[in-house]
Amino acid sequence: QQVSVEVLEHLEHLALVDFRDAEGVERLQKAIQFADQLHEVNTDGVEPMDSVLEDRWCLYLREDDVTEGNCTKELLENAREKVEEYFVAPPGNIPLPKLEERETFLEGS
Amino acid sequence: AALNGGLRSQVSAALKEGRVTPTELCQRCLALIKSTKFLNAYITVAEETALKQAEESEERYKRGQPLGILDGIPIAVKDNFNTAGIETTCASNMLKGYISPYNATVVQKLLDQGAVLLGKTNLDEFAMGSGSTDGVFGPVRNPWSYSKQYKEKSVPKSHSEDEESNWVITGGSSGGSAAAVSSFTCFAALGSDTGGSTRNPAAHCGVVGLKPTYGLISRHGLIPLVNSMDVPGILTRCVDDAAVLLGSLAGHDPKDSTTIQDGFKPFELPNLTDVSKLSIGIPKEYHAPGLSSEILALWSKAADLFKNAGAKVVEVSLPHTPYSIVCYHVLCTAEVASNMARFDGLEYGHRSDMKDSTESMYAATRREGFNDVVRGRILSGNYFLLKQNYEKYFVKAQKVRRLIANDFVKVFRSGVDILLTPTTLSDATPYTEFIQEDNRTRSAQDDILTQAANMAGLPAINVPTALSERGLPVGLQFIGRSFQEKQLLTVAKWFEKQVQFPVIQLEEVKRHDTDVFQHQKSASFS
Numbered sequence: 070q071q072v073s074v075e076v077l078e079h080l081e082h083l084a085l086v087d088f089r090d091a092e093g094v095e096r097l098q099k100a101i102q103f104a105d106q107l108h109e110v111n112t113d114g115v116e117p118m119d120s121v122l123e124d125r126w127c128l129y130l131r132e133d134d135v136t137e138g139n140c141t142k143e144l145l146e147n148a149r150e151k152v153e154e155y156f157v158a159p160p161g162n163i164p165l166p167k168l169e170e171r172e173t174f175l176e177g178s
Numbered sequence: 179a180a181l182n183g184g185l186r187s188q189v190s191a192a193l194k195e196g197r198v199t200p201t202e203l204c205q206r207c208l209a210l211i212k213s214t215k216f217l218n219a220y221i222t223v224a225e226e227t228a229l230k231q232a233e234e235s236e237e238r239y240k241r242g243q244p245l246g247i248l249d250g251i252p253i254a255v256k257d258n259f260n261t262a263g264i265e266t267t268c269a270s271n272m273l274k275g276y277i278s279p280y281n282a283t284v285v286q287k288l289l290d291q292g293a294v295l296l297g298k299t300n301l302d303e304f305a306m307g308s309g310s311t312d313g314v315f316g317p318v319r320n321p322w323s324y325s326k327q328y329k330e331k332s333v334p335k336s337h338s339e340d341e342e343s344n345w346v347i348t349g350g351s352s353g354g355s356a357a358a359v360s361s362f363t364c365f366a367a368l369g370s371d372t373g374g375s376t377r378n379p380a381a382h383c384g385v386v387g388l389k390p391t392y393g394l395i396s397r398h399g400l401i402p403l404v405n406s407m408d409v410p411g412i413l414t415r416c417v418d419d420a421a422v423l424l425g426s427l428a429g430h431d432p433k434d435s436t437t438i439q440d441g442f443k444p445f446e447l448p449n450l451t452d453v454s455k456l457s458i459g460i461p462k463e464y465h466a467p468g469l470s471s472e473i474l475a476l477w478s479k480a481a482d483l484f485k486n487a488g489a490k491v492v493e494v495s496l497p498h499t500p501y502s503i504v505c506y507h508v509l510c511t512a513e514v515a516s517n518m519a520r521f522d523g524l525e526y527g528h529r530s531d532m533k534d535s536t537e538s539m540y541a542a543t544r545r546e547g548f549n550d551v552v553r554g555r556i557l558s559g560n561y562f563l564l565k566q567n568y569e570k571y572f573v574k575a576q577k578v579r580r581l582i583a584n585d586f587v588k589v590f591r592s593g594v595d596i597l598l599t600p601t602t603l604s605d606a607t608p609y610t611e612f613i614q615e616d617n618r619t620r621s622a623q624d625d626i627l628t629q630a631a632n633m634a635g636l637p638a639i640n641v642p643t644a645l646s647e648r649g650l651p652v653g654l655q656f657i658g659r660s661f662q663e664k665q666l667l668t669v670a671k672w673f674e675k676q677v678q679f680p681v682i683q684l685e686e687v688k689r690h691d692t693d694v695f696q697h698q699k700s701a702s703f704s
Binding site for chain 2: 072076079080081083084085086087088089092093096097099100101103104106107108109110112115116117118119120121122125127128129131140143144146147148149150156158159160161163164165166
């Protein structure tokens with residue numbers, strides 16, 4: 070089955086990455102086809118595995134004491150846009166333009 | 179000095195006795211990096227800091243107080259490990275110009291031992307790939323392409339252009355690190371291994387590539403691909419050196435909560451002489467479609483080697499092996515989708531000029547910063563994680579993962595100590611041929627023999643075994659039980675000694691030590 074344009078658009082929104090061209094969409098189609106082979110395996114009664122260390126892993130906890138920090142200057146160094154001790158972002162709460170308004174490959178598919 | 183010798187046995191002694199100084203070693207490596215620039219193994223060469231580290235090491239040796247075997251030893255680090263003050267790019271536009279504010283734990287450990295950090299090595303973008311061909315700094319060339327051994331076997335071409343295009347890939351994604359070690363520009367290098375990214379290039383470049391047990395070595399500072407499978411990898415020219423590196427790197431790190439808390443004791447490898455108590459398992463599913471007849475024959479020969487030496491060699495079955503690539507494909511893309519979400523242009527890395535809104539800035543930044551491979555995996559991963567797909571794909575893959583891991587548990591429980599398998603399906607492919615298939619297809623093909631060990635979190639090592647008919651390296655893989663690196667490396671070392679893999683003959687490597695090569699025998703195994 071082909072992935073619907075709605076789902077493709079939804080994915081672009083979620084991932085904030087675009088398919089760019091027919092090849093990109095084809096790549097996804099192939100990826101799904103490839104993954105479908107999983108359904109050949111019988112997994113009745115099998116628990117999903119989160120970590121290979123599940124048997125021996127006792128999550129390491131420590132006292133809630135401050136042991137490091139005070140590195141504001143270093144952390145801000147790699148940001149392109151900042152003001153005083155703030156990272157600066159363009160205005161938020163503005164959704165990505167709808168499919169029709171965006172310059173995207175998916176338009177007209 | 180013994181540029182080709184083992185760290186513990188020869189180089190360390192030479193440094194202690196003053197036969198060579200850390201500065202000389204460092205300068206020699208830097209010079210060799212320059213003369214092998216065409217390999218494109220290094221993205222960044224940290225010449226100034228390396229020389230400074232070498233000088234400091236020299237002072238320590240003069241005082242008779244070296245920090246350990248690694249003091250003064252030039253090493254290289256894959257460019258997906260954070261290195262303070264040095265650019266860390268992951269071979270991506272997304273991180274071009276990113277200067278790490280901290281050292282990854284493994285880098286810090288090496289520096290604390292006095293190692294000299296020569297530079298950062300090239301890789302596939304964000305470690306996604308099996309060729310080291312898909313990074314923004316271009317592909318890495320396999321040093322063996324320029325070896326006497328390969329050139330002798332190549333069909334003579336009429337034009338010199340053809341010779342240029344004849345070069346073969348290193349494999350990936352830690353190709354730069356493998357090439358660096360293979361071409362003698364460093365003594366050891368760090369790679370990473372998520373689906374085989376250390377063992378694959380190790381096999382193609384004729385070096386030792388160790389994937390440690392998941393949880394043994396800290397991932398803090400290793401830019402993550404798949405958190406549940408990534409491990410730092412170790413690339414060296416001999417198994418003993420891998421043990422030395424392992425000893426310096428393994429152990430609990432409070433900064434990485436996925437490292438186990440059990441104490442780790444560094445070990446020296448015994449010289450195994452009696453293998454009669456060993457049980458070697460040969461998993462039949464690793465006779466995978468596409469396995470070259472050459473490698474099949476070498477694998478068989480290796481099994482016979484163990485049998486003739488008295489070991490018990492048995493055929494075993496890991497029935498879910500054919501599904502490990504599919505399972506990996508789903509789990510990897512899902513974790514990648516999550517891990518790549520941090521790249522939004524705000525705190526570090528590339529940032530687009532787009533200013534309309536936060537979301538459009540993120541989208542433009544990611545569009546400009548990531549290559550097709552990365553974007554493809556993010557989109558696939560997000561698809562598998564959609565509410566309507568979560569159970570069907572992601573959870574299903576997690577269940578299949580358990581079946582794959584259980585296959586290994588059953589085999590090891592049946593009395594098998596070590597598994598012996600091929601590492602790759604064939605010797606290194608010429609670049610022009612390799613790029614004709616897309617990254618995902620290649621990765622799916624090439625990871626088939628290495629991937630399952632990452633699924634199960636088991637330690638695995640590539641040992642260079644022999645040269646192929648084309649004069650290129652072929653390696654074999656040993657897979658061990660969880661946290662039993664000592665046993666794994668001991669067996670690997672025994673095997674290494676039996677096969678006497680030949681030294682690469684590179685004209686660019688100016689070797690002053692002729693006595694070293696009296697110890698090297700030409701391939702007696704192929």
